Amino acid sequence: MKNLNICIDIDGTITDAYYWLKPCNEYFNTNITESQVTEYYIHEALGVELAEYEKFYEKNKFKLHAEQKLRPAAKDVITELGLYHNIYFVTARDKSLTMLTHRYLRKNGIPYDGLFVLGSHYKVDKARELNCSIFIEDNYDNAIQLSDAGFKVILIDTTYNRRPINENITRVHNWNQIYAILEKLSLQEKAM
Structure with missing residues (x-):
């Protein structure tokens, strides 16, 4: 049985934030x-x-x-996490990009248990449906919305999201920091 249900945004989170x-x-x-x-x-x-x-x-x-480039260490960290946890990509991308997104993840060798292309920035209901343990995001408004709904959020730092955060949000600068946080959370979950 896998330990955590990790929800991950795509654009700016696993990919370079300034691809556009x-x-x-x-x-x-x-x-x-x-x-x-x-x-x-x-x-x-x-x-x-x-x-x-x-x-x-x-x-x-x-x-x-x-053609988006992956953030450094994103593939390696997600691959490692996928051995022990459920990986769900939850993106606001337009629904017309669903097949392209599946191809992109496969082409880059990124494992996942589910892909949800919402066509909307509202992710709270999908996080609830997936029993999300933690959500990894780059959009400040999404992070606040998810955290206000009671979800733990990891906010990957960018120049466009540097605003005050609350106690449910942890700001990080890279995927190695994300890995360390999730390993600690996983150990806490196992101890319960």
């Missing part, structure tokens, strides 16, 4: 750097209208998500 920056800068003729990205929503970070960004995204979403 270069193509967006080229398309919108901007010169935004990672340190200038202080908003989660890309159109706000770029200073463009939502409709303009949505037009770009619809045209480029399959290419953007197929």
Whole structure:
């Protein structure tokens, strides 16, 4: 029997948080750097209208998500965690990206027990359904919403989520820190 039910976001969490920056800068003729990205929503970070960004995204979403680079150590940590815990990817991605997301995870050799492409940033109900032990996220609003619903959240640090956190959220900087936290949590669960 596996120990924890670990829910993990994808974009910006297992992948590079700024995967969209270069193509967006080229398309919108901007010169935004990672340190200038202080908003989660890309159109706000770029200073463009939502409709303009949505037009770009619809045209480029399959290419953007197929070519994302993984964060350092994400694959190794998730692979190790998957031996002892259930791994559920819960993403706000558009439902049209479901097959691409399965292919992306398989192509990168990332094991998982379930993939849930919600097409919405509201993840609380899915976390409840999965009996989520802990949720790994990069979106500040999602982290707050999940933590307010009683879930423990690991928030992977980015320039766009540096706001105050509550007692249910732990901020980390890399996947090795995530592994250490989950190992400690796993030992606590076994001791109960």
